[in-house]
Amino acid sequence: MGKTIAEKIISEHARKDVNPGDIVVAEVDIAMVQDGTGPLTVDEYYTMGFDALKVTNSILFIDHASPSPRKELSNAHRKLRDFSKKAGAFLSDIGEGVSHQILVEKYVKPGDLVVGADSHTCTSGALGAFATGMGSTDVALAFGLGKVWLKVPASLKFVLNGKIPDGVFSKDIILHIIGLIGADGANYKVMEFEGEVIEQMSQEERFTITNMAIEAGAKSGIITPDDKTREFLKSHGRESDYKEIKPDPDAVYEKIYKMDISNLEPVVALPHTVDNTKSIKDVEGTKIDQVFIGTCTNGRLEDLRIAASILKSKEKHPDVRLIVIPASKDIYLKAMDEGLIKIFVESGATVLAPGCGPCVGVHQGVLGDGERVLSTQNRNFKGRMGNPKAEIFLASPATAAASAITGKITDPRKFLT
Numbered sequence: 001m002g003k004t005i006a007e008k009i010i011s012e013h014a015r016k017d018v019n020p021g022d023i024v025v026a027e028v029d030i031a032m033v034q035d036g037t038g039p040l041t042v043d044e045y046y047t048m049g050f051d052a053l054k055v056t057n058s059i060l061f062i063d064h065a066s067p068s069p070r071k072e073l074s075n076a077h078r079k080l081r082d083f084s085k086k087a088g089a090f091l092s093d094i095g096e097g098v099s100h101q102i103l104v105e106k107y108v109k110p111g112d113l114v115v116g117a118d119s120h121t122c123t124s125g126a127l128g129a130f131a132t133g134m135g136s137t138d139v140a141l142a143f144g145l146g147k148v149w150l151k152v153p154a155s156l157k158f159v160l161n162g163k164i165p166d167g168v169f170s171k172d173i174i175l176h177i178i179g180l181i182g183a184d185g186a187n188y189k190v191m192e193f194e195g196e197v198i199e200q201m202s203q204e205e206r207f208t209i210t211n212m213a214i215e216a217g218a219k220s221g222i223i224t225p226d227d228k229t230r231e232f233l234k235s236h237g238r239e240s241d242y243k244e245i246k247p248d249p250d251a252v253y254e255k256i257y258k259m260d261i262s263n264l265e266p267v268v269a270l271p272h273t274v275d276n277t278k279s280i281k282d283v284e285g286t287k288i289d290q291v292f293i294g295t296c297t298n299g300r301l302e303d304l305r306i307a308a309s310i311l312k313s314k315e316k317h318p319d320v321r322l323i324v325i326p327a328s329k330d331i332y333l334k335a336m337d338e339g340l341i342k343i344f345v346e347s348g349a350t351v352l353a354p355g356c357g358p359c360v361g362v363h364q365g366v367l368g369d370g371e372r373v374l375s376t377q378n379r380n381f382k383g384r385m386g387n388p389k390a391e392i393f394l395a396s397p398a399t400a401a402a403s404a405i406t407g408k409i410t411d412p413r414k415f416l417t
């Protein structure tokens with residue numbers, strides 16, 4: 001019986017043929033923590049008596065509270081910096097950017113098994129890796145043993161066909177899918193995406209798709225690597241990391257979803273769940289107080305280009321605060337070279353250094369009571385951005401930019417040139 005991509009990768013790392021439902025011990029290629037989950041990981045690592053890292057790519061990211069807004073978090077950061085020096089782990093400090101973006105720029109390659117103490121570790125699956133979020137203790141084990149135990153997930157296949165309409169982007173597509181199957185529609189499954197729509201997408205757009213697999217409950221999201229993946233790795237000096245890996249023709253999927261997205265319209269997720277999705281026409285005109293463009297979901301160069309093309313020579317609405325945060329230093333520098341940062345600043349945006357920003361409610365744009373934000377991030381749970389009395393709408397960078405101009409949720413197709 002053939003294997004899905006996930007089954008192939010886990011079999012190779014468990015050194016035996018695996019099937020969905022098997023409990024296996026698998027070797028880890030990359031293990032990461034971020035500054036929210038890392039301190040507990042470090043404590044657990046020492047509690048378990050480890051004294052040497054077994055995963056060559058053990059990485060600690062300071063991105064959730066970057067730079068630190070208060071002393072308790074500064075001390076948490078100190079713990080990570082001390083550990084990285086003592087144990088020899090890589091450290092990605094403030095200003096470098098969001099963990100999941102740096103992982104795909106610098107570390108992850110097709111066929112890898114990646115574990116991270118962050119639920120959006122699944123982002124890396126767009127490179128053809130099996131990448132999944134785990135708890136701090138599991139990652140401490142990975143640091144110290146070089147392997148983890150896991151239950152092999154069954155795979156769901158999503159065959160996306162048709163032509164991506166103008167004004168519609170990968171964020172609209174993944175929000176549409178999550179709205180269709182529900183926030184628990186892929187619980188503990190792998191979401192494997194393919195079809196002509198995936199082939200049309202750039203590598204960057206694909207990261208948005210796998211980044212949000214967890215928002216349907218998935219263990220991971222995976223896309224077969226292709227020439228666009230090779231080009232992406234090459235552009236980051238890593239072409240030699242490319243390798244072919246694809247599902248067998250007779251691989252078995254628990255369910256196959258086929259959809260044509262040719263008539264899809266821009267999608268918005270309404271408070272307070274990601275699967276509470278509506279077509280833009282059903283929410284257009286909703287007044288907003290803040291727009292945030294950034295994160296591991298939509299803070300990449302293409303996202304900033306789309307937003308800048310709409311904002312160019314226009315001012316944001318005077319009653320709206322517009323916050324733009326590139327997802328990594330590499331993106332920030334390229335956006336500067338392309339004049340995108342100038343466009344944002346001239347439109348009235350507040351541009352901040354690479355990091356998670358206000359996404360998880362720590363700092364850099366916490367909302368006031370009764371306020372509404374339209375964000376390009378991946379979660380809109382009540383209180384997510386630091387205030388349970390605020391409302392969070394999720395959308396694409398194009399919808400975000402258009403809405404920043406009008407001060408209301410706006411169909412980006414009105415601004416398409």
Ligand SMILES: CC(C)[C@H](C(=O)O)[C@@H](O)C(=O)O
Binds near residue numbers: 036064379
């Ligand atoms: C803070 C961290 C535990 C959390 C996650 O793991 O997803 C955060 O990154 C998020 O996006 O909600």
Ligand code: SF4
Binds near residue numbers: 063100378
């Ligand atoms: S940008 Fe948001 S979703 Fe991504 S890792 Fe940071 S907090 Fe989590």
